Amino acid sequence: MSHAFVHELVDHASERFRAGGRFAYHYARGKLGYDTIFHDILRRGLLSGAPRVLDLGSGQGSLFSWLLAAQQLAARGRWPADWAPPPTPRALRGIELMDKDVDRAAQAFGATHPVVRIERGDMTRTELGRPDAITILDALHYVDHQRQSELLARIRAALPAGGVFLTRIGDASAGWRYQMGLNIDRVVTFARGHRLSRLYARPLAEWRAELESLGFEVDSRDMSGNKPLANVMLYCRVR
Ligand SMILES: C[S@@+](CC[C@H](N)C(=O)[O-])C[C@H]1O[C@@H](n2cnc3c(N)ncnc32)[C@H](O)[C@@H]1O
Incomplete structure (x- = not known):
């Protein structure tokens, strides 16, 4: 069931991006189909207890x-029995720096979506709400590190x-695997029509220590799938 169900989810979730053109559609399909963090979020219910989600650096709103696709399929009785309960999103707000992505999001969700709002803004300055x-x-x-x-x-x-902060970082202590991830990131950033900027890395232990000192309980998991990368998901819960 799971494999076929993931396909169904990817079809369902990508469909709305057709309105934003070929790039938007195929980017969503590739991301949602092959990036294991999206599958993990549903399978493990990482955002299931969170009706109000704020996604910073949201891009076109693939998450x-x-x-929404998960919620809709679950409402039709389509949900794998061995997965955590489905998400129940009620207010999804994205903040994205790049006009191109905000435009793609507007085409995908429309200007008056009842649940989704994606705003153009800088996550380091925007009001985060509750x-x-x-x-x-x-x-x-x-x-940069200070703004991080x-x-x-x-x-x-x-x-x-009990609130959740879910992020994925590259582990700068992982040597060539980390460099490989950076290079892929640069190519994808360029393909999405963005200029290349400097990137600010940190070793996993440093991310962990800082998050723990802020009062988060941190669970880290390798999210590189079968690729030789150093992508780590940090699932952080407020103690
Ligand atoms: C690699 S993309 C990931 C997009 C999205 N999170 C996803 O998983 O598809 C990183 C995104 O962060 C955005 N970004 C970078 N700096 C930002 C900032 N200061 N404020 C808001 N968005 C930012 C970029 O424009 C880009 O869309």
Whole structure:
């Protein structure tokens, strides 16, 4: 069931991006189909107890389409018995720096979607509000170390007890595997129509220590799939 169900989810979640053109559609299909963090989020219910999600560096909103597709299929009785309960998103807010991605999101979700709002903004400056969960998937390394630390502290302050911060970082202590991830990141960034900027890495132990000192319980998992990369998911819960 699981394999066929993932296909169904990918079809369902990618469909809305057709409105944004070929790139938007195929990017969503590739990302949702092959990036294991999206599968893990549903299988393990990492955002299931979080109706209000804030996604920083949201890109075109692939994560939100994924959560909505899961909710819709589950409402039709389609949900694998061995997965955690499905997500129940009620307010999904994305913050994205690049106009191109915000435009793709607007075409995919429309201007008046009842659940999804993707705004153009800088995550290091934007008001975070009071979400149940905050996600940053592959975007933290675009801002310098000082702004990373300031943002992490604001994220902690914005979340309630039990709130979730879910992120994925590259582990800078992983040598050539980390470099390989950076190179892929640069190619994808360029393909998405963005100029290349400096990236700010840290070793996994440093990410962990900082998050723990802020009051998070941190569970880290390798998210490189079968690729020789150093992508690590950090699932952080406010103690
Ligand atoms: C590698 S992409 C990942 C996009 C999305 N999270 C996903 O998983 O498909 C990183 C995104 O972070 C955005 N970004 C970088 N710095 C940002 C900032 N300061 N504020 C908001 N978005 C930012 C980039 O424009 C880009 O869309």
